[in-house]
Amino acid sequence: MDILQIALLGVAGTLLAIQFKGGKTEYGIYICAGISLLIFFAVLDRIAAVVARLDEITAYIDLAPAYIEMLLKMLGITFVAEFSSALCRDAGYQTIAQQIEVFAKLAVLVLGLPVVFSLLELIGEFLS
Missing domain, CATH: 1.20.58 (Methane Monooxygenase Hydroxylase; Chain G, domain 1)
Incomplete structure (x- = not known):
């Protein structure tokens, strides 16, 4: 479900940025940067899960x-x-x-x- 939300957020941000491409292109860049930051922070949550799994792996093997x-x-x-x-x-x-x-x-x-x-x-x- 999360991937659908992220994908829809990305597509919506892209479509919104395209609207500004003809006139104020800098607004489109700001929109893309904002959407990218939202997705970036969503990925950080996933990285926390990876770190937890890596801790479990290190408990099983001597690493x-x-x-x-x-x-x-x-x-x-x-x-x-x-x-x-x-x-x-x-x-x-x-x-x-x-x-x-x-x-x-x-x-x-x-x-x-x-x-x-x-x-x-x-x-x-x-x-x-």
Whole structure:
């Protein structure tokens, strides 16, 4: 049911923004940004459910909490980057949107480097 509400909200916001496309285009951008923020906050509720499930998984297996925290940070980075770059792209600023995406990719890469190093150390221990 929630997906229907979000989909209807998105379609209604899009149709409303289209009405302003001919005259005051900035109002259409504001409407899109507002609808996007509403959907963004709805997604945050779902992320809380994912975090609760990840806590259950860590109770079953011996997984360092740092890895779960890193995974959640990566999820947050990608979600915020996708959201902000889509808003910039809708407003007509493709270059800024692309730079946000590049920065997010690099941030995720930097965040994941400790995992790569620990994996390399583990492989090194097996080989020696």
